[in-house]
Amino acid sequence: MPKISELDPPRIIIEGVGKTYTLHHTHSFKETFVAWLKRKKTSTSFEALKGIDFTVGESEAVALLGYNGSGKSTLLKLVSGVLRPDEGRILTRGRVAGLIEVGAGFHPDLSGRENVYLNAAILGMTKDEIDARFDEIVAFSEIGEFIDTEVKHYSSGMFVRLAFSVAIHTELDILLVDEVLAVGDAPFREKCKAKIRELVAAGKTLFIVSHDLGMVADICSRGIVIRRGEMMFDGPIDDAIPTLKGLTR
Incomplete structure (x- = not known):
């Protein structure tokens, strides 16, 4: 008898995905003109991702592992829809909530x-749904009396707590997290981990980038290791971590 997760279609499909950035070496028309006269390159191409292939199933908790510059955050942004791949395709099934950058989507003057209302609406919630969950969102974020303060006065930790709280209290199917759990004190991080476990137990899909190997080993069952834009390993998290540690940068 197959498991339920094997009967359901994947939440994320990544097929032959590649992403190339153009790195500009000049910053003004004058610099460009001088470089052209000297026959120097004004830009070069950098392959951030090369032929990435894998799927993520329902209720899977997957860690994307790699050293700085490996392409992890680029891949997460592609899954979120912030970026588009230059090659291949990415398909997602269900509502995606992404915590990709600290304070992303927050308007500083609000x-x-x-x-909370703006970001929850962007994530697809109705005003009535937000009204019903507002107190829970604020309580989890621990923002308290600062909820009516303009967010330009918030610390990075306050940004993260509120953004995380909004995202996890939406009707999400896929949660994307990029390093944001590294911010905040230990009790709050533990609360976040507990909430993530609760979401995964409820059948939600987690795709997380983090350098905190202890945390991902605790939360995730699967690890994907990327090195210089190429996938090196895809399997159990207990094997993924030693694989990462054995790689050169």
Whole structure:
């Protein structure tokens, strides 16, 4: 008898994905003109990702592992739809909530309260749904009396707590997390881990980038290791971590 997860279609499909960036070496028309006269290159191409292939199933908790510059955050942004691949395709099934950058999507001149409504609406919630969950969002974030303060006065930790709280209290199917759990004190990080476990137990899919190997080993069952834009390993998290440690940068 197959498991339920094997009967359901994948939440994320990544097929032959490649992403190339153009790195510009000049910053003005004058610099470009001088470089052209000297026959120097004004730009070069950098392959951030090369032929990435894998799928993520329902209720899987997957860690994307690699050293700085390996392409992890680029891949997460492609899955979120912030970037588009130059090659291949990415398909997602269900509502995606992404915590990709600290404070991303927050308007600095709006209060925390106003940003909760704005961000939750962007994630597809109705006003009635936000009204019903507002107190829970604020309580989890531990923002308290600062909820009506303009978020430009928030610390990075306050940004993260509120953004994380909004994302996990939406009707999400896929949660994308990029390093944001590294911010905040230990009790809050533990609370976040507990909430993530609760979401995964409820059948949600987690795709996380983190350098905190202890945390991903605790939360995730599967690890994908990327090195210089290429996938090196895909398998159990207990094997993925030693694989990462054995790689050169």
